[in-house]
Amino acid sequence: MRRVYLDHAATTPVHPEVIAAMLPHFHNSFGNPSSIHSFGRESRQAVDEAREKVAKILGATAREIVFTSGGTEADNLAIQGVALAKKGQGRHIITSQIEHHAVLDACKYLETQGFAVTYLPVNAEGQVQIADVLAAIRPDTILITIMHANNETGALQPIREIGRLAKEHKITFHTDAVQAVGSIPVNVDDLGVDLLSLSAHKFYGPKGIGVLYIRSGTKLKPLYHGGGQERKLRPGTENHVGVIGLAKALELATTEMESKQAKVRALRDKLMGGLLAIPEVKLNGHPEERLPGNVNVSIRYVEGESLILSLDMQGVAVSSGSACTSGSLDPSHVLLAMGLSHGEAHGSLRLTLGQDNTEEDVDYVLGILPPIVLRLRQMSPLYHKR
Amino acid sequence: MNSYNEKVMDHFKNPRNVGSMDDADGIGEVGNISCGDIMRIYIKVDGEERIADIKFQTFGCGAAIATSSMVTEMAKGKTLDEALVMNNKDVATSLEGLPPVKMHCSNLAADALHAAIKNYREQKLGHKDMSDAAEAHTH
Numbered sequence: 001m002r003r004v005y006l007d008h009a010a011t012t013p014v015h016p017e018v019i020a021a022m023l024p025h026f027h028n029s030f031g032n033p034s035s036i037h038s039f040g041r042e043s044r045q046a047v048d049e050a051r052e053k054v055a056k057i058l059g060a061t062a063r064e065i066v067f068t069s070g071g072t073e074a075d076n077l078a079i080q081g082v083a084l085a086k087k088g089q090g091r092h093i094i095t096s097q098i099e100h101h102a103v104l105d106a107c108k109y110l111e112t113q114g115f116a117v118t119y120l121p122v123n124a125e126g127q128v129q130i131a132d133v134l135a136a137i138r139p140d141t142i143l144i145t146i147m148h149a150n151n152e153t154g155a156l157q158p159i160r161e162i163g164r165l166a167k168e169h170k171i172t173f174h175t176d177a178v179q180a181v182g183s184i185p186v187n188v189d190d191l192g193v194d195l196l197s198l199s200a201h202k203f204y205g206p207k208g209i210g211v212l213y214i215r216s217g218t219k220l221k222p223l224y225h226g227g228g229q230e231r232k233l234r235p236g237t238e239n240h241v242g243v244i245g246l247a248k249a250l251e252l253a254t255t256e257m258e259s260k261q262a263k264v265r266a267l268r269d270k271l272m273g274g275l276l277a278i279p280e281v282k283l284n285g286h287p288e289e290r291l292p293g294n295v296n297v298s299i300r301y302v303e304g305e306s307l308i309l310s311l312d313m314q315g316v317a318v319s320s321g322s323a324c325t326s327g328s329l330d331p332s333h334v335l336l337a338m339g340l341s342h343g344e345a346h347g348s349l350r351l352t353l354g355q356d357n358t359e360e361d362v363d364y365v366l367g368i369l370p371p372i373v374l375r376l377r378q379m380s381p382l383y384h385k386r
Numbered sequence: 387m388n389s390y391n392e393k394v395m396d397h398f399k400n401p402r403n404v405g406s407m408d409d410a411d412g413i414g415e416v417g418n419i420s421c422g423d424i425m426r427i428y429i430k431v432d433g434e435e436r437i438a439d440i441k442f443q444t445f446g447c448g449a450a451i452a453t454s455s456m457v458t459e460m461a462k463g464k465t466l467d468e469a470l471v472m473n474n475k476d477v478a479t480s481l482e483g484l485p486p487v488k489m490h491c492s493n494l495a496a497d498a499l500h501a502a503i504k505n506y507r508e509q510k511l512g513h514k515d516m517s518d519a520a521e522a523h524t525h
Contacts, residue, residue, distance in 0.1 A: 303422055305447035309390075309398060322447070323422045323491070331422065346422040379404050379451065381415065381426040381443040 003315040004361045008293055008354035009151055009179060010319060015204040021248040025241045033238050043240045050247035057254050058213055059187035066212045066230045067243050071178040074197035074212035075102040077223055078174040082143045083110050084221035090140030096120040096128050097337040099147055103176055125286040126155035126338045133162050137169055144173045148180035152321055152334045152350055153285030154294025163192025172218060178202055182253035183291050194218045205249030209242030260355055265292040267362050268353050274366035278373055284335060284348060293353040298344040301383040302376040307349055310372040316365055321348040390448055393482045397452035402459050405441045414501025416494045423450045425498040431506055435466045449484050449492035453477050457495035466503050472496050
C-alpha cells in the first residue's frame with residue numbers, strides 16, 4: 001500500500017545528513033562537554049560550533065542561544081523565566097487564545113501564582129489583531145507572548161508589528177516560532193523579538209532538542225538549578241548529539257529555502273484546490289498568510305477522527321482538531337477561537353506537507369478522500385437532516 | 387484513538403445496518419454536536435414486540451460508529467424488554483473493549499436504542515406522534 005505522510009506539523013523524519021552528522025558523537029566524540037580532557041574538549045568544540053551556526057542563521061550571537069529539550073521547555077523557560085525575573089515590576093502577561101498548549105498552560109499556571117493574563121481573540125482567519133494587542137497593554141504588562149505561525153491553521157501572526165509595539169512600551173516579547181523555523185525565514189532582529197522558541201524535530205532534526213533565543217539584556221530566571229551549563233539558564237549536561245543534529249537540520253532547512261518551499265507551496269495549493277472542490281468543504285485560516293505546507297479544512301457532516309481512521313486505512317497520515325484527537329471533550333481551541341462551530345471544528349482536517357511529498361502523493365489523497373467523505377456523510381444523520 | 391482493537395475496526399470499516407427507515411416504528415437520537423457524537427437509531431417492531439429490523443445513522447468518531455453498528459447487531463431479534471436491559475457497557479464488552487477515553491464520550495449506542503424503544507412505546511400509547519418525538523431529540 002502507498003503510504004503518504006501529511007502530518008509534518010506534528011513531526012518530520014530526521015534527514016539522513018543530520019543522522020550522519022550526529023552518529024560519531026554517540027560513541028567516538030562522546031565526552032561530557034564540561035570535562036577538561038580531550039574527550040570533553042571535542043564535545044565542547046562541537047557544541048560551540050553548533051551554537052555559532054544556529055546563532056548566525058537566526059541573526060543572533062552565540063551567547064543568546066540556549067539549548068533546551070524542545071519547544072515546550074523553551075516556551076516555559078521564556079514565560080515562567082520572565083515572570084520570575086520581572087514580577088517586581090508587574091504581573092500582567094498578554095498572549096492569544098490560539099497559542100500552543102505549551103504557552104497557554106504555562107500562562108494558566110502563572111495565573112495560579114498571582115499573575116494576570118490577557119488571552120487575545122483572533123479574527124475569522126485566525127490572526128491576532130495589532131489593535132487588540134495595543135488595547136491590552138497595561139502599565140504592569142511585563143511580557144507579550146504570541147506565536148509566529150499557528151500549528152493548526154498555519155496562520156502567520158503580525159510578529160514585526162507586535163515587536164515594534166513591545167519595544168515602544170518596553171515590554172519583553174516572546175514568540176513561539178516552533179512551526180515557523182525551517183518553513184519561512186526567521187531573523188530575530190527583523191522580527192524584533194526578545195525571546196524565540198524553536199524545536200529541531202519540526203525541521204527534519206531529532207526530537208528532544210530545541211532552542212530558546214534570549215536577546216542580550218533580557219531579564220530571565222532559570223526554572224532548574226544544578227550546574228553552570230547554558231549560562232546557568234538551563235543547567236544539566238548538554239545533549240550534545242542533539243545540539244549537533246539541530247544545527248545541521250537548521251542549516252539544511254535554511255539552505256535554498258525559497259526554492260524548496262516554493263515546491264511545497266505549489267503542492268499545497270494543488271491539494272487545497274482539490275479539497276475545496278469537494279462540496280461543503282471550507283478552508284480554515286488565512287488563504288495566503290499561512291505556512292507554505294499547511295492546509296486546514298472543515299468537511300461538513302463528518303467527524304475528524306473517522307476521517308483520520310479512514311485515510312489511515314489507505315496509508316495516508318493526517319490530523320484533525322476534533323475532540324477525539326485532542327484527548328479532551330472539546331474540539332480545537334484554535335478553531336473555536338476563530339468562531340467555527342463545534343460541528344465545523346469536529347469535522348476539521350489538517351494536512352501538512354513536507355519536502356519529500358510529491359505530486360503523486362497529492363493525486364493519491366485527492367483520489368481517495370472524496371469517496372471516504374461520501375461514505376461517512378451517508379452514515380451521518382446530519383447529512384440527511386440538512 | 388490509535389488503540390482500537392480489531393473488532394472495533396471491523397465494525398468501523400464494515401458497519402452493520404447503516405441507513406434510515408421511512409416507516410420506522412420508533413426513532414431515538416442521543417448525543418450532541420458540541421461533543422462530536424450524534425447517534426440515531428430506527429427500529430421496526432413486530433407483533434411480538436421484537437425488533438424485526440434496525441438501522442442507524444451516526445456522526446462521530448470510530449468508537450461512535452462501531453458501537454452503533456454493534457448495538458444494532460445485538461438488538462436485532464430481541465424483544466423490547468430484552469433490548470432495554472442491554473447497556474452501553476455491554477456494547478463495549480461485545481466489541482472486546484474500547485480505549486478508556488472513549489468509554490464515557492462515544493459509548494452511547496445503547497442509550498440511542500433505548501430512546502428509540504421509548505419513542506415507539508410513547509407513540510403506541512398515543513401520547514406523541516413521530517415528528518414530535520424526533521423533534522424532542524434534535525439538538
